[in-house]
Amino acid sequence: MELVQQYSGVFHILIVILALLTILCLIRAVKGPxxxxxxxxxxxxxxxxMVIIAILALLMREDYLVDICLIYAMISFLAVVVLTKxxxxxxxxxxxxxxxxRRRKKDTGEDQAL
Numbered sequence: 001m002e003l004v005q006q007y008s009g010v011f012h013i014l015i016v017i018l019a020l021l022t023i024l025c026l027i028r029a030v031k032g033p034x035x036x037x038x039x040x041x042x043x044x045x046x047x048x049x050m051v052i053i054a055i056l057a058l059l060m061r062e063d064y065l066v067d068i069c070l071i072y073a074m075i076s077f078l079a080v081v082v083l084t085k086x087x088x089x090x091x092x093x094x095x096x097x098x099x100x101x102r103r104r105k106k107d108t109g110e111d112q113a114l
Contacts, residue, residue, distance in 0.1 A: 004058050013057050018055075022048045035087050042083065046076030 004011075022045055029041035050069050057065035 004061070009074045011059050015052055015055055018048050018052050022024075035090075039080065039083055039087060041075070044057070045099065046072070050076065 008075040025041045025045045025048065028044065029038050032041060050073050053065055053069040053072060057063070057069065
């Protein structure tokens with residue numbers, strides 16, 4: 001008996017557990033209080049999906065699924081890099097806007113004092 005056949009039930013249970021964890025990550029990605037939480041949730045979802053694809057490759061004995069898993073890993077990595085870049089840009093713009101507002105308040109406050 002092959003090892004994959006012996007652990008077939010365990011692999012099926014793992015896929016169900018990982019699917020539930022993916023749903024929880026999706027909820028965190030939508031509901032997350034900060035953008036950083038959302039970014040981490042998206043990254044976790046990508047990792048969990050890669051593990052699910054790898055388990056399916058074992059169960060189905062399909063080698064092409066491993067290739068798909070590797071391609072998905074590269075796409076997931078690029079997505080996280082792009083989202084981080086966008087988040088950083090938005091954060092910098094937000095800080096600059098807050099600084100301009102503080103300067104305006106400070107300037108108008110000094111003018112009223114005179």
